[in-house]
Amino acid sequence: MKQHLKVRGINIVYDDYGSGETIVFIHGQPFNRSMWDQQVAVFKNGYRLIVPDLRGYGESDMPSGMTLLDEVALDIIHLLEALQIRKATFVGLSMGGQVLFELYRLAPHLCHALVLADTDAKAESVQSYQARLQLSQDLLAKGMQFYTDQHLHQFLGKATMAGKSAVVAHLRDMMVNTNPLGASLVQRGRAERRDHTGLLPDIHCPVLIVVGEEDGFTPVEVAKGMQARIKNAQLVVIKDASHMPNMEQPEIFNHHLELFLQGIQ
Template sequence: MKHEIKVRGINMVFDDHGRGDVIVFVHGQPFNRSMWDQQVAAFKTNKRLIVPDLRGYGETGIPSGTTLLDELALDIIHLLEALQITKATFVGLSMGGQILFDLYRLAPQLFHAMVLADTDAKAESAQSYRARLQLADNLAEKGMHFYTTQHLHQFLGKKTMATQPDVVKHLREMMESTNPLGAAAVQRGRAERRDHTIMLPNIHCPVLIVVGEEDGFTPVAVAEGMQAHINGAELAVIKDASHMPNMEQPEIFNRHLELFLQTNP
């Protein structure tokens, strides 16, 4: 069910489904909460699912200037406080995973478990920092249609592009409907993100790392590197998927998530 709440000066829109142990799904960039539709359908019958649109995305209020990942993490903390949720499993993909690192840094007591999908704990390099700021300028000046046309294929695997038109359509709709000013503000904030690699050995909740085998943004080697530094972390590599395995191979993604939840009740 869709809800709206005032959080730290903005109106945050989120879905609240089901009852039971809580799972919080954190979407990536430049997407919205609908990217988790297949997970909502699979888990809403026996879990409580909190699925927000992040600040500047989907139906949630749009900031101006720069939006740090810390800000997005704080929004989630305040949302959960308002909902009187004190413990949850957090699932974040790409930027969503980076937000989870800041969320864990700020409020580790909230974490029952963590799922990091197609993400990276490292900060930007000098080169990628400049590229991130340039991307922010391009989004603000040229808009999301231009960005989507140029980059959509990088988010999906070759088989997905060729055989799953509904997934391609959904991804395109999410990207093109994102407000470019909101996306630009977050891109500026992502340029400033912390290096969380030093925190990895100090993550003390169960962790599942998921990555699409064809992911070019955060390759399998990146996922393996994080697994090596997080005590007891599990790794699932999903074939015929790139940066969006939860949409490209939802049955397989959901199976890994379900098994992880069963082994970490």
């Protein structure tokens, strides 16, 4: 059920489904909470699901300045406090996974388990830092339609692009309808993100790492590198998927998520 709550000066819109152990789903960029629809449909019957639109995305309010990832993590922490949720399993994809590193740094006591999908713990390089700043400017100057036309194919695998028109349409709709200001502010903030590789050995809750086999943004080798640094982390590589395996191969993604959840009960 759709809800909203003012958190740290921002009206956060979120879905709250089901009952039981809590799972919090954190979307990537430039998307919104609907990217988790295929997970919500399955897991709302056995768990309580909290699925927010992050600040500047979807139906949530626009921030007044640069969106740092620790600010987004604090939004989630305060939202859960307001909902009197003291522990949860967190599932984050891409930027959502980077938010989870900040969340764990700030509030490890909240984390029953982490699912890190198609993400990377490293900070930006000198080159990628400049690229983020340029992208932040381009999103405002050229708009989301231009960005979507140029980059949509990079988020999805070949089989998805060729044979899953509904997935392509859903992704396109999310991207085109993202507010360019919100996306620009996040890109500026992501340029400044911390390097969390040093945090990885200190993550002491169960961790599942998921990556699409064709992901060019955060390749399989990046996922393997994180697995090597996080004690007892599990790794799943999903075939015929790129950066959005939860949408491209939802049955496989959900199967491995359910196995993970059952194993940490």
